[in-house]
Amino acid sequence: MAAQRFWEHKLARFGVIVLVVVTASVVLAPVIAWHSPTEINLDNRGAGLSWSHPFGTDRTGRDVFSRVLHGGRVSLLVAVVTATLAAAVGVTVGAIAGFYGRSIDTVLMRIVDIVLTFPALVLVIALVAVMEPGIKSTIIALSVLRWPQIARIVRGEFLRMRELEFVLAAENSGASSRVIIVRHLLPNVVGPVAVALTLLMADAILLEAALSFLGLGIQVPEPSWGNMLQDAQSINVLENLPWMWIFPGTFIIVTVLAINFAGDGLRDALDPRSDHG
Amino acid sequence: MWTYIVRRVLISIPMLFVISIIVFGLAHFMPGDAVAAMISPDSPAADEIAEIRRGQLGLDRSVMSQYWSWLGQLVQGNLGFSFITGDSVTSTIGARMSATIILMGSSLMFSIVVGVVLGVVSAMRQYRTTDYGLTVLGFIGLSVPIFFLGLVLIYLFALRLDWFPTSGIGAPGQDRTIISTLHHLVLPGLSLGVLRIALFMRYTRASVLEVMRDDCVRTARSKGLHERTVISWHIVRNALGPVATVIGLALPLLVSGAIVIEQVFQWPGIGLLFINAINQRDAPVIMGIVMLSAVMIVAVNLLTDIAYSFIDPRVRYD
Numbered sequence: 368m369a370a371q372r373f374w375e376h377k378l379a380r381f382g383v384i385v386l387v388v389v390t391a392s393v394v395l396a397p398v399i400a401w402h403s404p405t406e407i408n409l410d411n412r413g414a415g416l417s418w419s420h421p422f423g424t425d426r427t428g429r430d431v432f433s434r435v436l437h438g439g440r441v442s443l444l445v446a447v448v449t450a451t452l453a454a455a456v457g458v459t460v461g462a463i464a465g466f467y468g469r470s471i472d473t474v475l476m477r478i479v480d481i482v483l484t485f486p487a488l489v490l491v492i493a494l495v496a497v498m499e500p501g502i503k504s505t506i507i508a509l510s511v512l513r514w515p516q517i518a519r520i521v522r523g524e525f526l527r528m529r530e531l532e533f534v535l536a537a538e539n540s541g542a543s544s545r546v547i548i549v550r551h552l553l554p555n556v557v558g559p560v561a562v563a564l565t566l567l568m569a570d571a572i573l574l575e576a577a578l579s580f581l582g583l584g585i586q587v588p589e590p591s592w593g594n595m596l597q598d599a600q601s602i603n604v605l606e607n608l609p610w611m612w613i614f615p616g617t618f619i620i621v622t623v624l625a626i627n628f629a630g631d632g633l634r635d636a637l638d639p640r641s642d643h644g
Numbered sequence: 645m646w647t648y649i650v651r652r653v654l655i656s657i658p659m660l661f662v663i664s665i666i667v668f669g670l671a672h673f674m675p676g677d678a679v680a681a682m683i684s685p686d687s688p689a690a691d692e693i694a695e696i697r698r699g700q701l702g703l704d705r706s707v708m709s710q711y712w713s714w715l716g717q718l719v720q721g722n723l724g725f726s727f728i729t730g731d732s733v734t735s736t737i738g739a740r741m742s743a744t745i746i747l748m749g750s751s752l753m754f755s756i757v758v759g760v761v762l763g764v765v766s767a768m769r770q771y772r773t774t775d776y777g778l779t780v781l782g783f784i785g786l787s788v789p790i791f792f793l794g795l796v797l798i799y800l801f802a803l804r805l806d807w808f809p810t811s812g813i814g815a816p817g818q819d820r821t822i823i824s825t826l827h828h829l830v831l832p833g834l835s836l837g838v839l840r841i842a843l844f845m846r847y848t849r850a851s852v853l854e855v856m857r858d859d860c861v862r863t864a865r866s867k868g869l870h871e872r873t874v875i876s877w878h879i880v881r882n883a884l885g886p887v888a889t890v891i892g893l894a895l896p897l898l899v900s901g902a903i904v905i906e907q908v909f910q911w912p913g914i915g916l917l918f919i920n921a922i923n924q925r926d927a928p929v930i931m932g933i934v935m936l937s938a939v940m941i942v943a944v945n946l947l948t949d950i951a952y953s954f955i956d957p958r959v960r961y962d
Contacts, residue, residue: 378780481662484945488900489918489937493670493930496922569787576789577904581919599795600908602810606803616792624787631783 372636379632385625389618393439402430404437405588416610423610425598435614438590442619445506445591446571450564452510457517458560462548464518465525476522479515487512491574495583505584509571520563524556558637565630569623576619592619649950656942663942664718667934668711671927714931723932728924733932737914743813744913747906748898750829751837752891759841760887763848764880770853778845785842790901794835794908801831811910832909836901840894847890851883858882885952892948899937 373379392399402419407427416423422431464475482490491508498504528534537547572592578584579593587594592615598604599612717724723733766778802810808831814820855861856879864874906915914933921929 378783477659477662481659481666484659484663484938484941485934486896486899486937486941488903489934492903492918492922493667493934496925496930497670497673497675499675573787573789577791577900580789580791580904581907583922593789596789596792596795602803605795605799609799612792612795616789616795619792620784620788624784627783627787 369636373632376632376635378628382625382628385621386629389622393436393443396436396440400433400436402433404433404590422614425611431610431614434590434595435618438592438595438615439618441585441591442572442575445502445575446568448506449509449571450568453513453517453567454560454564457514458521461518461521462525465522466548479518482515487574488577491578492583500583500586502585505575505578509574513567517560517563520559521556524559525552528552528555562630562634565626565633569626572619572623648953652946652949656946660939660942663938664715664935667931668714671931672707674925674927724928726926726929728926733928737932740912740914740917743911744902746829747832747911747913748902751833752898754837755840756844759844760848763845764852766845767849767852782842782845785839788839790835790839791904791908793839794905797831797835813912832905832911836905843894844890848883848887851886852879855879855882889948889952892944895944896941
């Protein structure tokens with residue numbers, strides 16, 4: 368039922384197809400791209416589009432096509448791992464807060480409030496500055512930033528279900544708290560958490576891009592969509608080598624857009640009463 | 645009502661206290677040493693000079709004592725002194741404040757006005773081509789990295805067409821006038837504002853659709869009021885209350901966006917100051933800016949909650 372509704376959502380179908388294509392091409396980057404993403408060729412600096420270099424070359428003669436595909440691996444990896452970590456922490460904290468309530472709930476939700484008080488980029492930048500810059504610190508900072516949103520959703524759902532009959536029945540039949548949480552309650556939050564996670568992944572790609580653009584995220588020579596755009600801070604590159612920044616930028620937009628479409632379809636499919644147009 | 649407001653204010657105080665500990669901790673555990681970076685390692689007695697400088701900056705004291713003296717000054721509005729320039733952090737931030745407020749304020753106005761208008765249009769044409777097209781455009785607005793839009797605008801309107809300057813807040817060597825500031829503001833302001841239209845459009849659309857189903861609208865229609873009067877007087881006016889609270893939601897996004905956009909356009913505001921401070925490990929400046937942004941958001945959330953309780957008496961105070 369839900370799967371069918373999802374597939375009938377035109378934008379969601381488009382999003383999923385685009386995502387499959389993008390994911391497949393970045394995962395298979397070593398097979399598809401015939402140039403190395405990091406090999407420097409000073410005889411072929413800033414070359415325009417050609418059959419050999421479909422997206423041109425950058426200021427040191429590296430193949431932009433290959434860098435975009437390999438950069439996509441890093442950007443998508445950061446998004447997926449961030450979503451997984453944020454989900455693990457967020458679901459655990461949210462479940463504990465919502466199930467046990469009382470002072471545990473108050474303390475945990477205050478922590479959530481505090482993290483949510485900082486503007487996203489301010490907190491992420493302050494966090495990566497404490498660590499060695501790179502993939503690991505980017506993922507940690509983004510996960511620290513985003514788990515509270517998942518925790519809030521899970522806690523809300525748990526509070527709502529806490530007094531429902533099926534939970535009380537399970538309690539009275541002697542089921543342990545752990546069994547009630549894992550077997551009875553958690554399956555009911557899979558939908559809302561899945562929707563939140565798709566949006567979180569879209570957001571993680573954008574934040575990684577911003578962070579790397581500022582030089583604080585993924586470090587060169589390893590390419591990511593964000594740090595490839597860093598070169599465009601030079602007016603010379605911006606004006607004369609537009610292929611160096613247009614392609615990674617377009618890949619970010621198309622991927623994030625596809626994830627957002629898929630997330631919208633997922634929300635409509637899981638909650639047919641909702642009206643999002 | 646008043647107990648509700650007082651309670652909300654009182655809850656913020658311990659929260660701000662915990663935030664101050666986090667901010668201080670982050671700055672304290674930042675690797676790299678601003679003092680060592682200031683002194684040339686070739687100079688004779690570099691170690692001794694560094695030691696003296698640390699003593700002057702109070703860095704030789706215990707962490708707890710450093711925190712308490714920082715907090716003590718903080719509540720009096722003194723954010724300390726920059727490790728790099730030695731200037732007061734409060735006045736450094738104050739000097740940059742106007743540029744950031746101009747940038748954020750103008751782009752917020754822009755996105756509210758355009759977003760509300762498009763949201764009303766979208767709701768009036770629900771499920772028609774216009775509505776569908778605006779929804780898709782809204783999705784695109786949420787998917788474009790803000791700095792990428794900035795780069796595209798510089799490429800098109802500054803480099804190709806040469807209509808606007810590429811960066812800065814005024815032409816070098818000339819006095820800043822209102823005209824020249826506005827001329828420099830157009831591109832960064834648009835970059836920051838255009839993408840947030842989507843946010844206001846979405847909320848306005850949902851809010852208008854909800855009000856349209858309301859009894860007061862049916863009454864207005866059935867007593868024969870002109871459709872235009874119904875839309876402007878009954879629907880839009882009632883729909884704007886909830887939209888006002890979106891401003892509180894948009895503010896953190898605006899701050900994040902301003903950091904990147906100030907970097908792209910070298911706009912001399914707080915965002916640019918923040919990135920420079922991070923690169924120079926200038927802990928007092930970093931702490932000052934992070935703390936300021938958190939306090940600002942706590943305050944705005946408080947104000948929106950209170951404002952909302954005035955607008956909508958159904959809000960429960962317990």
